[in-house]
Amino acid sequence: MSTLLVPYYEHPAVRPAAWAAILAAAPRLYGVVLNPASGPGHRPDAAFAETAARLRTAGVTLLGYSDTGYGRRPYEDVVRDLRRHREWYGTQGAFLDQVPSGIGESGHYERLTTAARTLGCVTLALNHGTPPHPAYAALADLLVTFEGPWAAYLRTPPQPRHYPSGVRVCHLVHGVPADADMAGAARERGAAVHCAVPGTGAHPWGTLPHGLDATG
Secondary structure, three states: OOOEEEEOOOOOOOOHHHHHHHHHOHHHEEEEEEOOOOOOOOOOOHHHHHHHHHHHHOOOOEEEEEEOHHHOOOHHHHHHHHHHHHHHHOOOEEEEEOOOOOHHHHHHHHHHHHHHHHHOOOEEEEEOOOOOOHHHHHOOOEEEEEEEEHHHHHOOOOOOOOOOOOOEEEEEEEOOOOOOOHHHHHHHOOOOEEEEOOOOOOOHHHOOOOOOOOOO
16 A cells, blocks of 8 residues: 655755655655645746656656645635646646635635546645544545644544545654654554655755655
8 A cells, every 4th residue: 555645845956866766666655745836836847847747657646736725815726726737747636735624614625626626636635734624524535634743743642533434544744753663653643644754844845755765
């Protein structure tokens, strides 16, 4: 089972060895979050397009990143992001970031995910960063129910599962020591998909997950 989701937010022209390491790990990947410019950007990026094509050829599912601003970002802007990701980079899915966990905004996200499916997104991930209302499980294939530092993750108890069997739970953890058993910790907390990176601070997702080695 492919259990590793990679949100790697660095440019292929600047970090070619890191992207080569991601490509080499293709059989282990649940997917890669493609994020050229806090979204698809305003115009196609040739380096990202080439990298995306190589990943697709290797069988990797690409999820186009879009920040939804906890429901405050206009519907039209998010849908435009998803359309550009599909047209410019051939993404097969979407990674919607900053998704609220309360039931009050679920209608907005039902509209967004319906639009995403209409555009051809097969795999939808919602990043709540905390356990959401069970209603969101009807909208997504992957729910991110934890995002945060390793120290906080160790204090996180197992999360009761309120989701249908077809929906997978993901935990994104940063500041993780190289010798940590992230896979075991994720299993204990009910996550079938995970990512553990050593990075800290404001941009932890500029580092590769543990187990993916890049040189040069």
